[in-house]
Amino acid sequence: MTENGANLESSCIDNKGFTGDDGDKPALRQRQGVSESNSTASLAKQDELANEVEVVEELSLKRKVGLISGISLIVGTMIGSGIFISPKGVLGNTGSIGASLCVWAGCGLISMLGAVCYAELGLIVKEAGAEYAYLIAGFGKLHRFVGPIPGFLVAWISVLVLKPSSFAIIALAFAEYVSEPFFDACGPPVFIKKVITAACILTVTMVNCYSVKLAARVQVIFTFAKLSALLIIIIGGFVRLGQGYTENFTVENAFSNTEKDGSLFALAFYNGLWAYDGWNNLNYVTEEIQNPKRNLPLAIMIAIPLVTIFYLLVNISYFTVMSAPQLMASSAVAVTWGNTVLGSASFIIPISVALSTFGACNGSAFSGARLCFAAAREGHLPGLLSMVHVGSYTPLTALIFNGVVALLMIIPGDIASLIDFFSFTAWLFYGLTFLALIVMRFTHKDAPRPLKIPIVFPFIALFIAMYLVIGPIINQPQMEFLYAFIFLVAGLIFYVPFVYFEVRIPGVDAVTLFFQLFMEVSPTETIPDE
Numbered sequence: 001m002t003e004n005g006a007n008l009e010s011s012c013i014d015n016k017g018f019t020g021d022d023g024d025k026p027a028l029r030q031r032q033g034v035s036e037s038n039s040t041a042s043l044a045k046q047d048e049l050a051n052e053v054e055v056v057e058e059l060s061l062k063r064k065v066g067l068i069s070g071i072s073l074i075v076g077t078m079i080g081s082g083i084f085i086s087p088k089g090v091l092g093n094t095g096s097i098g099a100s101l102c103v104w105a106g107c108g109l110i111s112m113l114g115a116v117c118y119a120e121l122g123l124i125v126k127e128a129g130a131e132y133a134y135l136i137a138g139f140g141k142l143h144r145f146v147g148p149i150p151g152f153l154v155a156w157i158s159v160l161v162l163k164p165s166s167f168a169i170i171a172l173a174f175a176e177y178v179s180e181p182f183f184d185a186c187g188p189p190v191f192i193k194k195v196i197t198a199a200c201i202l203t204v205t206m207v208n209c210y211s212v213k214l215a216a217r218v219q220v221i222f223t224f225a226k227l228s229a230l231l232i233i234i235i236g237g238f239v240r241l242g243q244g245y246t247e248n249f250t251v252e253n254a255f256s257n258t259e260k261d262g263s264l265f266a267l268a269f270y271n272g273l274w275a276y277d278g279w280n281n282l283n284y285v286t287e288e289i290q291n292p293k294r295n296l297p298l299a300i301m302i303a304i305p306l307v308t309i310f311y312l313l314v315n316i317s318y319f320t321v322m323s324a325p326q327l328m329a330s331s332a333v334a335v336t337w338g339n340t341v342l343g344s345a346s347f348i349i350p351i352s353v354a355l356s357t358f359g360a361c362n363g364s365a366f367s368g369a370r371l372c373f374a375a376a377r378e379g380h381l382p383g384l385l386s387m388v389h390v391g392s393y394t395p396l397t398a399l400i401f402n403g404v405v406a407l408l409m410i411i412p413g414d415i416a417s418l419i420d421f422f423s424f425t426a427w428l429f430y431g432l433t434f435l436a437l438i439v440m441r442f443t444h445k446d447a448p449r450p451l452k453i454p455i456v457f458p459f460i461a462l463f464i465a466m467y468l469v470i471g472p473i474i475n476q477p478q479m480e481f482l483y484a485f486i487f488l489v490a491g492l493i494f495y496v497p498f499v500y501f502e503v504r505i506p507g508v509d510a511v512t513l514f515f516q517l518f519m520e521v522s523p524t525e526t527i528p529d530e
Helices: 003-014 040-049 067-078 088-094 097-124 131-139 149-182 190-210 212-242 262-275 281-288 292-319 324-329 333-341 343-377 396-409 416-443 456-475 479-489 492-500 508-519
Strands: 387-389 521-523
Touching (some): 097 292, 149 190, 343 396, 387 396, 416 456
16 A cells, blocks of 8 residues: 555544534534444444554645736636637627727626625635635534525535536637637538547646646636736737727717617626626635735736736727628627738637637636535535545545536537526525625624625625616516526535534445545645744
């Protein structure tokens, strides 16, 4: 047996949270000692090995995400393929170029508002997991049965649907643009595209499993690459403006045909805010941020304004080449722009989209696994998913689970509609998180707050979030929204027996122990020092 294997076996014996036989509630689970409910075989194993192995120090995630890595995680996840391909959801609902640019700027402000709320929460609640951790902290102790439900449902819907499906969709976009140069206008066969998608998911998952530092470096490199590509578009736009292509920005043209219907503007904001989604990604990895009191808020303050400025300038550059109707008619806006401005060098655009999507895949996998890890550590998911590899200090099992679910999601046909119909649940949980911040101002009055924002901020963010939940359902009611809501509530079928009543399935402990030893993973019961 390797040294890691010996240490691991010791950890299996001495940490009760490892096998899932913890008798306390998730929020109050015992941190040390030997479980009294261990099987006779496990006790015999303990006696046999007691004099053969040493108990290693408790494992924890390591703080390897610095300021640059944190900025890259936010920027690299927010900027995917949409800004290159078809940023016309905003334009189509506003009706004019000037109004669409105002909405893009407004979406940046709203994202910043939500992010500073999360920054305060991230410095109060030290655990990883973003919304999940904050809902558990804000509501978990208010009622023994109802309190943990919002946090559990976040884990339920995010781990099974939102995070892996988002990972899979971004990987599909990567596959499409990587394979495009090798096929005719009809595009690659579906099978080829799915094979490349699977290869992307596997590669990203392996990188994240191998090392947090490597994953962070990959994120920095690909974020730099996509920002460089956007800079090419921005510089090209400035050149076009200097050449006199300003007809779309005159007062009479910029706001001509602006929609008067307020509900359409609401949909424009809805589309724009999804382009900004990812502003909360750094909060998923709070336990791994170096000097979080400084780097968490600072990364947010740099990353989101940076993305907002880039989005605005890239859209302005597009409008130096295309009118509003031409942009709406284009199937790939950046490609149309590249063919006009770059000429023979327009091949840069598909390469840029591929680099951008791969970086977004990496950020999605990095953050998505941390939510799974945090929920499992609290007892809301199988305990095996809360394990950390004893050598690389990565949440190995959560990363593999997220990757496997993403692979399963590329098997059926179109999964983009899945995201569309479940997307309202994300804003529902954002809204509940803003409410949790308001509640914690009263229930955690004495908690140290390195950052304390004006109380009006979470109230405004809560109002916006609730509108974004209700708005699309009212404007475009569809049965699929009801199905998504039913699936969300169906999580309670598992919450009542397995979380509240702590029913244990026979044989799970043995399976968990096998995979722990096979994968060399161990539970983490501590948060790394700042």
